[in-house]
Amino acid sequence: MSVLVVGSIALDHIKTPVSEHRDLLGGSASYASVAASFFGPVRLVGVIGEDFPPPHRQLFADRGIDLAGLEVAAGKTFCWSGEYEQNMNNRRTLSVELNVFEKFQPKLPESWRATPYVLLGNIAPSLQRNVCEQVRQPKFIVADTMDLWIEMARADLLKLLGEVDMLILNDSEARQLTGEDSLIRAGRKIVGLGPRYVAVKKGEHGCLLFGRDGEFFSTGAFPLEQIKDPTGAGDCFAGGVIGHLARTDNLSFTNLKEAVIQGTLVASFCVEEFSLRRLEKLSGDEIAARRKAFGSYIA
Amino acid sequence: MSVLVVGSIALDHIKTPVSEHRDLLGGSASYASVAASFFGPVRLVGVIGEDFPPPHRQLFADRGIDLAGLEVAAGKTFCWSGEYEQNMNNRRTLSVELNVFEKFQPKLPESWRATPYVLLGNIAPSLQRNVCEQVRQPKFIVADTMDLWIEMARADLLKLLGEVDMLILNDSEARQLTGEDSLIRAGRKIVGLGPRYVAVKKGEHGCLLFGRDGEFFSTGAFPLEQIKDPTGAGDCFAGGVIGHLARTDNLSFTNLKEAVIQGTLVASFCVEEFSLRRLEKLSGDEIAARRKAFGSYIA
Numbered sequence: 013m014s015v016l017v018v019g020s021i022a023l024d025h026i027k028t029p030v031s032e033h034r035d036l037l038g039g040s041a042s043y044a045s046v047a048a049s050f051f052g053p054v055r056l057v058g059v060i061g062e063d064f065p066p067p068h069r070q071l072f073a074d075r076g077i078d079l080a081g082l083e084v085a086a087g088k089t090f091c092w093s094g095e096y097e098q099n100m101n102n103r104r105t106l107s108v109e110l111n112v113f114e115k116f117q118p119k120l121p122e123s124w125r126a127t128p129y130v131l132l133g134n135i136a137p138s139l140q141r142n143v144c145e146q147v148r149q150p151k152f153i154v155a156d157t158m159d160l161w162i163e164m165a166r167a168d169l170l171k172l173l174g175e176v177d178m179l180i181l182n183d184s185e186a187r188q189l190t191g192e193d194s195l196i197r198a199g200r201k202i203v204g205l206g207p208r209y210v211a212v213k214k215g216e217h218g219c220l221l222f223g224r225d226g227e228f229f230s231t232g233a234f235p236l237e238q239i240k241d242p243t244g245a246g247d248c249f250a251g252g253v254i255g256h257l258a259r260t261d262n263l264s265f266t267n268l269k270e271a272v273i274q275g276t277l278v279a280s281f282c283v284e285e286f287s288l289r290r291l292e293k294l295s296g297d298e299i300a301a302r303r304k305a306f307g308s309y310i311a
Numbered sequence: 312m313s314v315l316v317v318g319s320i321a322l323d324h325i326k327t328p329v330s331e332h333r334d335l336l337g338g339s340a341s342y343a344s345v346a347a348s349f350f351g352p353v354r355l356v357g358v359i360g361e362d363f364p365p366p367h368r369q370l371f372a373d374r375g376i377d378l379a380g381l382e383v384a385a386g387k388t389f390c391w392s393g394e395y396e397q398n399m400n401n402r403r404t405l406s407v408e409l410n411v412f413e414k415f416q417p418k419l420p421e422s423w424r425a426t427p428y429v430l431l432g433n434i435a436p437s438l439q440r441n442v443c444e445q446v447r448q449p450k451f452i453v454a455d456t457m458d459l460w461i462e463m464a465r466a467d468l469l470k471l472l473g474e475v476d477m478l479i480l481n482d483s484e485a486r487q488l489t490g491e492d493s494l495i496r497a498g499r500k501i502v503g504l505g506p507r508y509v510a511v512k513k514g515e516h517g518c519l520l521f522g523r524d525g526e527f528f529s530t531g532a533f534p535l536e537q538i539k540d541p542t543g544a545g546d547c548f549a550g551g552v553i554g555h556l557a558r559t560d561n562l563s564f565t566n567l568k569e570a571v572i573q574g575t576l577v578a579s580f581c582v583e584e585f586s587l588r589r590l591e592k593l594s595g596d597e598i599a600a601r602r603k604a605f606g607s608y609i610a
Contacts, residue, residue, distance in 0.1 A: 099492045193398045195515065196534045216494065217516035218531065228608050230531030232517065235495045269610075309527050311568075311610040 013151075013258040017045040017251065018057040018118050018143050019133020021064075021082075025093040026243060026286065028100070036287035037068040038092060040133035040156065043244035046291050047251025047278045048131065049075040050299060051259040055124050057081035057143070061089035061112040071292060080121050085112040100239050120146045129258035131250055132176065134158050137168035144175045152257055154178045155207075156250045162188050173206030178268075180250050182213045195220060211253065211272060213246055221272050229269045231310055234280035234302060241286045245279040248291070252278035273310075277302050312450075312557040316344040316550065317356040317417050317442050318432020320363075320381075324392040325542060325585065327399070335586035336367040337391060339432035339455065342543035345590050346550025346577045347430065348374040349598060350558040354423050356380035356442070360388035360411040370591060379420050384411040399538050419445045428557035430549055431475065433457050436467035443474045451556055453477045454506075455549045461487050472505030477567075479549050481512045494519060510552065510571060512545055520571050528568045530609055533579035533601060540585045544578040547590070551577035572609075576601050 019041030025034045041058045048054045055078045060069075062084065072079055090113035093106040118139055120127075125148045132140040132155040140155055147153070155176040161169050162185055169189075173179060179202060183195055192198040195212055199222035202210040209227075212220040218232035252275030260267055277299055284290045318340030324333045340357045347353045354377045359368075361383065371378055389412035392405040417438055419426075424447045431439040431454040439454055446452070454475040460468050461484055468488075472478060478501060482494055491497040494511055498521035501509040508526075511519040517531035551574030559566055576598055583589045 194536055194538075197536050200536070214516060217513060218529070220531070220534075228534055230517070230534070230608055232519070232529030232531065235519075235527055235529070237493060237496050237499070239493075309529055 013128045013261050014053045014055060015048045015051075015129045015131060015254050015258045016055045016057065016120070016124060016127035016147070017041050017048060017131045017133060017254075018140070019044060019131075019135050019247070020090055020113060021058040021060050022090045022092050022113075023064075024243065024287065025091070025106075026241060027095040027106075028241060029096070029098050033286050035065065037071060038243060038287060039090065040135065040247045042072075042288065043247030043282065044131055044133045044156075044251035044254075045072065045077050046075050046288050047248035047275075047282070048255035048258070049077055050278065050294065050296055051252070051255030051274070054078065054255075055081060055127060057118050057120060057124075059083045059085050059112050059116045061085060061087045064089045071288060081119070081124060083119070085115075087112045094243070096242070100242050103242075118143050118146070128152070128261075129254050130154070131254040132156065133247060133250065137161050137165050137172045141168065141172050141175060144172070151261075152177045152254075152263060154180060154250060154254050156180045156246065157185065159185050159188060170205065173202075176207050178209040178211060178253075179207040180211045180213065180246070180253070182215070182246065186210075186212045209268060213249060215242075219249070219272055219276060221268060223265055223268075227265045229265075229272060231269075231273060231276060234277055234306055235309065236280060236283065239283045242283050244288070245283050248282040249275035249279040251275070273303070273306065274299075277306060312427045312560050313352045313354055314347045314350075314428045314430060314553050314557045315354045315356065315419070315423060315426035315446070316340050316347060316430045316432060316553075317439075318343060318430075318434050318455075318546070319389055319412060320357040320359050321389045321391050321412075322363075323542060323586065324390070324405075325540060326394040326405075327540060328395070328397050332585050334364065336370060337542060337586060338389065339434065339546045341371075341587065342546030342581065343430055343432045343455075343550035343553075344371065344376050345374050345587050346547035346581070347554035347557070348376055349577065349593065349595055350551070350554030350573070353377065353554075354380060354426060356417050356419060356423075358382045358384050358411050358415045360384060360386045363388045370587060380418070380423060382418065384414070386411045393542070395541070399541050402541075417442050417445070427451070427560075428553050429453070430553040431455065432546060432549065436460050436464050436471040440467065440471050440474060443471070450560075451476045451553075451562060453479060453549060453553050455479045455545065456484065458484050458487055469504065472501075475506050477508040477510065477552075478506040479510045479512065479545070479552070481514070481545065485509075485511045508567060512548060514541075518548070518571055518575060520567060522564055522567075526564045528564075528571060530568075530572060530575060533576055533605055534608065535579060535582065538582045541582050542585075543587070544582050547581040548574035548578040550574070572602070572605065573598075576605060
């Protein structure tokens, strides 16, 4: 089954304690669509400027991603600049230039409105809701979000929660959204706010998955000795989750657990290199090999 | 098979944001021996003062713990006073009165020297080594430790690592011991320092288990909405680990994983009440029921 991915497409400037890189392919939709492409056909909705480097566009094409929903607008591509501290857990945004993204309104090609699996990558909840209005009878909608929207657009986000099947956010965001210190209480509270499921990402500590009927799943991260660049790991996780669900077309909780594991694995590759450089070279066999090892690591 | 537990026995004064309790049964050996007693016979080595409340002693007896190695010394029992912050993750020691513990030298009854499974609860590494010298051909020795010893007695601790089969410590202690930010690198480094295995406890995030031959296991914590008092959770974890190993007398990595799960479950009961109040009422059936639920939570 096909996956529709909507989100940001960006040029990232990233500083880590050991290096600095400019004009990297970034943005929630870039990471998520490439991650999902390892599982089946992907349709990308987003906007880029006239300056978008052709090699970046080629990367999407090489992954077989359908770009009929990729709008090229007059002006420059959205640009994010950030810096990581030594332990890679703390990120500081240095600058954000919205550029063409400022007026972005997702427009789904008519034939894409019936896409069964939808990932609303991390963008403003109002834009995510706009996409919900355009799709027809989707089987499963996953929405990713972040602290910025919980702080700036809480009302929109709460409305969105009534329209999606799964929310993805990280541990501190789950605490921020609910006011609960305990992640267990936070997760259970979020599934009371609308979504059937919530996945709480915990970085190196893995992920918790909660269902509205008391379902629960906890998994660790894939063990990595070194992380080069954590940017996009959460987007790749979301892309892997929706990709696996679309490939299997099975919405049982057992299969949702497997989707969380697949998302975890794709994210584990993502952080091994800057931008999408690792995923660019990644093969399905490598994911399968890591899945096999992971099986013995968690049970 | 029998388990020998050595460690501290204390009277704890504990303050949390919601309540305060005095003269609670505490200490690493108290928690660990009671936890291990759910799996089979336990022999306790420790020291108490003349003021030790008879009900506390009765609790050990009720759990069938052999107290032939429990020394009663002239003076007062070791006393620890601490305070927890709102989120229960940060603990502050308010006072420590060593009392009879100051001159404690573990003395194993002659017939206990051949105990096959040994838990060196969290006390000074020199005392833990002293016990290693007294036991004869043990099958498996587990040692627990803490930040204090890494800071104050690093040389002793490093010597101890060459004499034990498994070290247990928490995430920040693993980082402190190795100087590694990454827990994966830290864990792999520790198994290079002597112990065949290391278990890195991560509180609400569960536990990582590393083996010297590259074995790895990651498990989450049992999901609890509320934690009343985290004191002793790590000791109960260690008690559950050694208890399961002794009960099964199987040192395969597959069984070590199960030991880590059993330790996780006993610890999950411990934190539901102050001191050993929850374990006092706990049944093997309750552990088995939680094990069954946990199975669906992690795989």
